[in-house]
Amino acid sequence: MAVHNADIARVLEEIADLLELKEANPFRIRAYRNAARTVGDLRIDIAQTLAEGKPLPKLPGIGEDLTAKIRDIVATGSTALADRLRKEMPPGITDLLRVPGLGPKRVKHLWHDLGVHTLAELQRAALDGRIRGLAGFGEKTEAAIREAVERQLTKKQRVKLVVAAQYAEPLAAHLAGAKGVRDVVIAGSYRRMKETVGDIDILVTSSDPQAVMARFESYPEVRETLARGPTRASALLASGLQVDVRVVPVESFGAALHYFTGSKAHNIAIRRLGQERGLKVNEYGVFKAGRGGAEKRVAGETEESVFAAVGLPWIPPELREDAGEIEAARRGALPVLVRREDLRGDLHAHTKATDGKNTLAEMAAAAKAAGLEYLAITEHSRRVTVARGLDPQRLAKQADEIDRLNATLEGITLLKGIEVDILEDGTLDLPEASLAGLDLVVGAVHSKFGLTRAQQTERILKAMDAPHFSILAHPSGRLIGAREPYDVDMLRIVRKARARGIALELNAHPERLDLIDTYCRMAKEEGVLVAVSSDAHGVADFENLRFGVGQARRGWLEAKDVLNTRPLAELRRFLAATMGRSAAGARRSGRGR
Ligand code: DGT
Numbered sequence: 001m002a003v004h005n006a007d008i009a010r011v012l013e014e015i016a017d018l019l020e021l022k023e024a025n026p027f028r029i030r031a032y033r034n035a036a037r038t039v040g041d042l043r044i045d046i047a048q049t050l051a052e053g054k055p056l057p058k059l060p061g062i063g064e065d066l067t068a069k070i071r072d073i074v075a076t077g078s079t080a081l082a083d084r085l086r087k088e089m090p091p092g093i094t095d096l097l098r099v100p101g102l103g104p105k106r107v108k109h110l111w112h113d114l115g116v117h118t119l120a121e122l123q124r125a126a127l128d129g130r131i132r133g134l135a136g137f138g139e140k141t142e143a144a145i146r147e148a149v150e151r152q153l154t155k156k157q158r159v160k161l162v163v164a165a166q167y168a169e170p171l172a173a174h175l176a177g178a179k180g181v182r183d184v185v186i187a188g189s190y191r192r193m194k195e196t197v198g199d200i201d202i203l204v205t206s207s208d209p210q211a212v213m214a215r216f217e218s219y220p221e222v223r224e225t226l227a228r229g230p231t232r233a234s235a236l237l238a239s240g241l242q243v244d245v246r247v248v249p250v251e252s253f254g255a256a257l258h259y260f261t262g263s264k265a266h267n268i269a270i271r272r273l274g275q276e277r278g279l280k281v282n283e284y285g286v287f288k289a290g291r292g293g294a295e296k297r298v299a300g301e302t303e304e305s306v307f308a309a310v311g312l313p314w315i316p317p318e319l320r321e322d323a324g325e326i327e328a329a330r331r332g333a334l335p336v337l338v339r340r341e342d343l344r345g346d347l348h349a350h351t352k353a354t355d356g357k358n359t360l361a362e363m364a365a366a367a368k369a370a371g372l373e374y375l376a377i378t379e380h381s382r383r384v385t386v387a388r389g390l391d392p393q394r395l396a397k398q399a400d401e402i403d404r405l406n407a408t409l410e411g412i413t414l415l416k417g418i419e420v421d422i423l424e425d426g427t428l429d430l431p432e433a434s435l436a437g438l439d440l441v442v443g444a445v446h447s448k449f450g451l452t453r454a455q456q457t458e459r460i461l462k463a464m465d466a467p468h469f470s471i472l473a474h475p476s477g478r479l480i481g482a483r484e485p486y487d488v489d490m491l492r493i494v495r496k497a498r499a500r501g502i503a504l505e506l507n508a509h510p511e512r513l514d515l516i517d518t519y520c521r522m523a524k525e526e527g528v529l530v531a532v533s534s535d536a537h538g539v540a541d542f543e544n545l546r547f548g549v550g551q552a553r554r555g556w557l558e559a560k561d562v563l564n565t566r567p568l569a570e571l572r573r574f575l576a577a578t579m580g581r582s583a584a585g586a587r588r589s590g591r592g593r
């Protein structure tokens with residue numbers, strides 16, 4: 001059975017959790033966590049690489065020992081260390097670590113003093129008032145735990161889009177091998193590029209539905225079939241992800257694709273439009289009531305025909321949320337959404353100098369290969385010690401290296417930047433003199449996520465008033481599935497960006513995808529440019545841009561709304577203004593091209 005990178009990452013993450021409960025050496029714990037993240041983000045498929053007898057690429061923080069464990073996991077689904085740790089601890093206990101506010105110390109208390117080791121037991125203990133009596137807990141903590149557990153228990157598990165892709169794409173390719181198949185499309189929230197996916201919906205057109213069903217059930221990763229009919233089936237994969245497969249004849253392809261792409265709210269609105277015209281719209285087609293109750297089919301083979309039947313042009317899937325797209329389509333005012341190939345550069349990347357995996361030259365070559373004309377190097381600043389952030393001396397040294405390298409590069413230009421930390425009081429982590437000589441300053445919050453809305457907003461607004469400030473990175477700080485966004489007044493931030501000529505970043509890392517869609521629309525409405533940036537930590541990470549563009553499209557952004565669709569000269573003019581320089585000054589100092 002195929003083991004995907006996400007499966008390997010999950011085992012490594014579990015090892016880190018279990019070690020944490022054992023209060024093992026923090027460096028060892030972090031090594032497993034970092035490895036989990038590295039593997040989870042990796043664009044090449046590890047199992048496939050090994051199966052082809054190829055060596056694994058050198059990965060930072062993954063030495064011989066971890067490589068051996070990864071090989072074990074690929075071969076058996078687990079590794080001896082994970083098996084041993086699982087035996088030492090009750091099953092389910094790592095779920096408790098996921099409850100906000102519960103660290104390993106508290107989880108151990110709950111386990112040893114109350115015998116609590118599942119979420120259900122934790123909920124019971126909180127409801128019974130047994131937690132407040134424990135040393136270091138109290139009534140308030142108990143109430144907070146009760147609420148957090150309830151949220152956790154009712155939350156439907158969703159997976160990140162990039163993880164869904166790892167499972168869905170090979171399965172779709174497998175189904176395409178069945179006899180009689182014409183199309184295989186992954187529909188649902190996946191096709192709408194939603195940042196998380198609840199389940200996978202695959203639509204197949206075929207003259208032989210039985211063959212498709214049989215091929216689906218024979219897929220090695222199918223763990224349990226939940227439902228099965230002649231043209232539809234639902235199953236759980238070994239990863240726990242649910243897949244719905246639906247087979248339709250080619251004449252229904254467009255109607256079914258429209259229906260299963262959703263969203264549900266969009267479908268309902270379209271169906272209502274149909275009703276107004278005396279049409280029935282469903283997954284089989286669009287029908288008109290004829291004489292004597294007979295129905296006449298008027299559309300359904302293509303999506304275009306379905307939209308046309310209700311008087312609309314085709315609407316891109318990313319917009320189908322019943323969030324104004326139908327109205328815009330009716331007025332002929334749909335946005336011409338930004339495409340990946342519209343991006344000319346990338347404005348956020350790291351190298352080996354801090355927590356990246358590759359050198360300046362390697363990153364430049366990879367950016368060029370990804371079709372980009374410019375790449376901003378924006379390392380962390382000194383406050384971010386876990387990433388070995390740059391101090392003024394190291395920043396100046398890197399700037400010299402970039403100048404020297406730029407003189408030798410063709411077809412790609414490196415820009416000198418920094419991802420400077422926004423400190424708690426809203427000042428920046430490096431002195432103005434250090435920032436002044438750069439091409440751009442990307443400011444970011446990496447600490448004190450728990451400030452009140454007023455404090456957090458003031459902190460960021462103050463930072464944006466600094467004399468050198470070009471782009472606000474990942475403006476809400478959320479990490480999908482791991483950290484809620486911090487509480488800020490985004491409208492005030494957007495308006496400050498407008499007043500100061502600053503751009504907002506849409507961080508394309510699949511775990512961030514922040515700005516979210518509604519904030520993209522807010523930025524656009526307020527006249528603020530969005531930078532779709534990879535936050536690349538390695539040469540493969542320019543792939544992230546695909547997901548960033550997906551999110552930008554969900555936010556109705558066009559090429560003109562995105563800063564890094566600009567040619568280099570125009571970009572330089574924008575950046576110069578954010579750096580307190582006139583565009584002419586930027587050119588005179590030899591940075592123009
Ligand atoms: P997810 O899986 O939670 O990320 O979101 P979706 O949008 O993929 O939702 P899912 O898998 O439940 O259903 C796939 C599509 O099928 C959905 O986007 C629209 C369509 N659909 C599902 N249920 C209904 C319904 O009750 N009415 C209508 N009109 N469409 C539905």
Ligand code: CA
Nearest residue numbers: 188189199200
């Ligand atoms: Ca779905």
Ligand code: CA
Nearest residue numbers: 199200201244
């Ligand atoms: Ca579904």
